[in-house]
Amino acid sequence: MLATDKANSGGMSVLVTNIGELTTQDGEVGTLHDAAVVVNGDRIAWIGPAAQAPAADERIDAGGRAVIPGFVDSHAHLVFAGDRAAEFAARMAGESYTGGGIRTTVAATRAASDDELTAAAGRLVAEMRRQGTTTVEIKSGYGLNVDDEKRSLRIARSLTPETTFLGAHVVPAEYLDRPDEYVALVTGPMLAAAAPYARWIDVFCERGAFDGDQTRAILTAGAEAGLELRVHTNQLTAGPGVQLAVELGAASADHCTHLSDADIDALAASDTVATLLPGAEFSTRSPYPDARRLVDAGVTVALATDCNPGSSYTSSMPFCVALAVREMGLAPAEALWAATAGGARSLRRDDIGVLRPGARADLVLLDAPTFLHLAYRPGVPLIHTVLHNGVPQ
Amino acid sequence: MLATDKANSGGMSVLVTNIGELTTQDGEVGTLHDAAVVVNGDRIAWIGPAAQAPAADERIDAGGRAVIPGFVDSHAHLVFAGDRAAEFAARMAGESYTGGGIRTTVAATRAASDDELTAAAGRLVAEMRRQGTTTVEIKSGYGLNVDDEKRSLRIARSLTPETTFLGAHVVPAEYLDRPDEYVALVTGPMLAAAAPYARWIDVFCERGAFDGDQTRAILTAGAEAGLELRVHTNQLTAGPGVQLAVELGAASADHCTHLSDADIDALAASDTVATLLPGAEFSTRSPYPDARRLVDAGVTVALATDCNPGSSYTSSMPFCVALAVREMGLAPAEALWAATAGGARSLRRDDIGVLRPGARADLVLLDAPTFLHLAYRPGVPLIHTVLHNGVPQ
Numbered sequence: 014m015l016a017t018d019k020a021n022s023g024g025m026s027v028l029v030t031n032i033g034e035l036t037t038q039d040g041e042v043g044t045l046h047d048a049a050v051v052v053n054g055d056r057i058a059w060i061g062p063a064a065q066a067p068a069a070d071e072r073i074d075a076g077g078r079a080v081i082p083g084f085v086d087s088h089a090h091l092v093f094a095g096d097r098a099a100e101f102a103a104r105m106a107g108e109s110y111t112g113g114g115i116r117t118t119v120a121a122t123r124a125a126s127d128d129e130l131t132a133a134a135g136r137l138v139a140e141m142r143r144q145g146t147t148t149v150e151i152k153s154g155y156g157l158n159v160d161d162e163k164r165s166l167r168i169a170r171s172l173t174p175e176t177t178f179l180g181a182h183v184v185p186a187e188y189l190d191r192p193d194e195y196v197a198l199v200t201g202p203m204l205a206a207a208a209p210y211a212r213w214i215d216v217f218c219e220r221g222a223f224d225g226d227q228t229r230a231i232l233t234a235g236a237e238a239g240l241e242l243r244v245h246t247n248q249l250t251a252g253p254g255v256q257l258a259v260e261l262g263a264a265s266a267d268h269c270t271h272l273s274d275a276d277i278d279a280l281a282a283s284d285t286v287a288t289l290l291p292g293a294e295f296s297t298r299s300p301y302p303d304a305r306r307l308v309d310a311g312v313t314v315a316l317a318t319d320c321n322p323g324s325s326y327t328s329s330m331p332f333c334v335a336l337a338v339r340e341m342g343l344a345p346a347e348a349l350w351a352a353t354a355g356g357a358r359s360l361r362r363d364d365i366g367v368l369r370p371g372a373r374a375d376l377v378l379l380d381a382p383t384f385l386h387l388a389y390r391p392g393v394p395l396i397h398t399v400l401h402n403g404v405p406q
Numbered sequence: 407m408l409a410t411d412k413a414n415s416g417g418m419s420v421l422v423t424n425i426g427e428l429t430t431q432d433g434e435v436g437t438l439h440d441a442a443v444v445v446n447g448d449r450i451a452w453i454g455p456a457a458q459a460p461a462a463d464e465r466i467d468a469g470g471r472a473v474i475p476g477f478v479d480s481h482a483h484l485v486f487a488g489d490r491a492a493e494f495a496a497r498m499a500g501e502s503y504t505g506g507g508i509r510t511t512v513a514a515t516r517a518a519s520d521d522e523l524t525a526a527a528g529r530l531v532a533e534m535r536r537q538g539t540t541t542v543e544i545k546s547g548y549g550l551n552v553d554d555e556k557r558s559l560r561i562a563r564s565l566t567p568e569t570t571f572l573g574a575h576v577v578p579a580e581y582l583d584r585p586d587e588y589v590a591l592v593t594g595p596m597l598a599a600a601a602p603y604a605r606w607i608d609v610f611c612e613r614g615a616f617d618g619d620q621t622r623a624i625l626t627a628g629a630e631a632g633l634e635l636r637v638h639t640n641q642l643t644a645g646p647g648v649q650l651a652v653e654l655g656a657a658s659a660d661h662c663t664h665l666s667d668a669d670i671d672a673l674a675a676s677d678t679v680a681t682l683l684p685g686a687e688f689s690t691r692s693p694y695p696d697a698r699r700l701v702d703a704g705v706t707v708a709l710a711t712d713c714n715p716g717s718s719y720t721s722s723m724p725f726c727v728a729l730a731v732r733e734m735g736l737a738p739a740e741a742l743w744a745a746t747a748g749g750a751r752s753l754r755r756d757d758i759g760v761l762r763p764g765a766r767a768d769l770v771l772l773d774a775p776t777f778l779h780l781a782y783r784p785g786v787p788l789i790h791t792v793l794h795n796g797v798p799q
Contacts, residue, residue: 328783
């Protein structure tokens with residue numbers, strides 16, 4: 014078992030008290046002051062006024078700090094080798110981002126050993142944990158052949174239960190002139206090899222990646238294999254992906270930067286979450302999605318890092334919260350909700366992203382009197398203590 | 407002596423080796439690979455290829471990490487009480503920023519005890535240190551009467567030699583209807599009380615603060631009292647401040663967001679540094695200064711945080727580097743230069759912001775193979791080890 018996956022399985026109870034501000038994301042409780050939380054094992058057992066808190070085996074004095082649910086990062090690409098810092102610097106000097114650089118990472122990933130890939134992904138998960146992320150979704154998508162997609166998902170599964178098969182990330186170099194053969198591979202042997210290690214299937218539905226028909230074929234095959242659906246779509250251009258995601262009942266449509274009115278109407282009338290990834294717009298110097306418009310239309314919005322070596326190599330959910338406030342029109346409370354409860358919705362989980370009895374004991378003490386500081390103090394490491402599965406990290 | 411001010415006064419030598427990439431900011435040396443640095447006491451004694459490194463008392467294995475000079479944050483307001491998180495949230499909801507909120511902090515600062523102010527400022531200096539800042543300039547400016555400006559500078563001086571008298575931050579509430587009397591106070595008794603604790607004098611030359619004539623009077627009085635000059639100017643509107651700064655030989659003109667062609671020409675022909683503060687534009691949702699245009703015109707540019715509770719409560723120089731690349735058109739190497747050597751120029755220091763024999767042993771090991779990651783991995787805490795005055799922090 015990895016250090017990052019420890020659970021308080023001994024059933025020890027822990028009282029977290031002297032909390033200055035407690036944001037539960039639980040509609041019935043909301044934000045509390047002078048509150049306390051009791052953890053029992055890996056679950057929250059009790060939340061209420063500090064003066065009424067029951068006894069516990071151990072005690073954590075929050076020192077007046079704000080406490081929030083652990084961040085739920087519902088979109089990350091962590092199984093890869095190499096980095097693309099030089100490509101980033103070139104792009105910042107004016108070169109446009111086309112997504113072609115993914116193939117650079119595919120080559121490096123295929124050439125890496127299992128141990129190298131596992132160590133690199135584990136470092137990123139640990140880095141995320143230190144920044145308050147207690148649940149992370151991890152996609153494959155840099156293998157793009159049967160064996161390398163399978164091993165990517167095997168490695169991902171050692172780090173999180175939220176694993177996503179993204180064989181349809183781009184068409185790899187060796188299939189560039191026969192993309193339909195690649196779709197047949199993805200929906201056939203690659204899916205069969207990947208499915209035992211994956212909860213989700215995802216497709217990059219975009220100009221230069223997969224079109225609407227290909228996306229439909231891949232998602233339908235994934236659903237038939239028992240996987241649930243997510244879609245990368247409308248990042249660089251408008252396209253059919255959002256409405257396809259809604260039609261097929263996908264849990265999440267991710268990016269959603271270029272949307273039509275019909276796309277927004279479709280999302281608002283559905284259970285499909287719009288997962289916004291402002292780190293990608295930051296690092297590709299692209300226009301940001303209009304989160305304000307989505308929230309006002311009644312769309313459920315999540316925030317995630319899109320952590321990957323090409324277009325968004327941040328692992329910081331606090332940074333994404335600050336960008337969502339500065340650039341996407343969300344109030345700080347809306348951005349925090351999207352980064353916790355919103356991420357949980359996009360993963361169809363009700364045991365994370367919220368603090369209430371019975372939920373997982375994933376919570377973060379901030380070096381701040383209020384969660385507002387996540388946006389008010391951008392770039393500052395404000396994570397004081399992380400409890401994951403009831404265990405202080 | 408504060409923990410943050412420890413020096414390696416015992417003359418112990420330390421070899422930092424296995425450096426993957428060494429950015430010296432020293433024109434004659436540039437960027438080195440497989441380099442080593444030897445520190446002797448609080449100074450750098452030797453830089454060269456690792457294979458040729460001399461022996462030392464202690465050894466730090468950088469593990470292939472990138473090493474850079476410690477950041478020089480040449481513009482910060484750290485002596486204050488309270489915060490203004492609610493004002494920030496209101497501004498993000500559409501309220502415009504006028505600077506009037508400074509008076510809120512003045513009231514809280516005057517009401518705070520010496521111990522409270524010292525502890526709060528010390529916490530911010532320590533927070534900066536953890537983020538790689540080894541030199542910080544600290545301004546007064548939330549006292550705005552003789553006693554509170556004096557004690558603000560006394561506290562600042564306990565934390566840094568780079569202290570700045572900013573009695574002319576805004577006209578305080580009690581002088582609103584008689585600003586000329588306030589200028590007389592600033593240039594008379596307040597300056598006399600402040601000067602023993604200050605290296606610099608600064609004025610906020612801006613609509614709603616001090617006009618060109620008032621700025622000239624205050625800076626001239628400061629120079630006569632032996633202080634060197636800095637100016638806050640052209641943040642919210644174009645105005646006379648930049649050309650006044652150049653005319654009076656100020657070390658730095660800070661903000662420089664709204665500049666005329668004549669302002670840029672004046673800066674380019676002078677030794678006055680343009681200190682850009684992108685945290686302020688981020689947190690006030692304002693247009694960024696055009697750093698690219700300044701550098702191309704031959705202006706010396708510095709980056710600093712402007713850390714303050716109203717308009718820019720970041721303490722993170724890495725965040726400012728990332729913003730300078732994303733939003734202001736600097737290449738990553740230019741942004742790093744501005745955040746180290748540029749800050750040193752704005753403080754007229756040649757012993758910091760650069761790694762060469764004889765310079766202060768202020769250096770940072772990054773959790774990254776190259777400094778490019780400061781912009782490539784925005785928001786991620788990448789500071790692995792900080793040496794300040796030769797002492798690992």
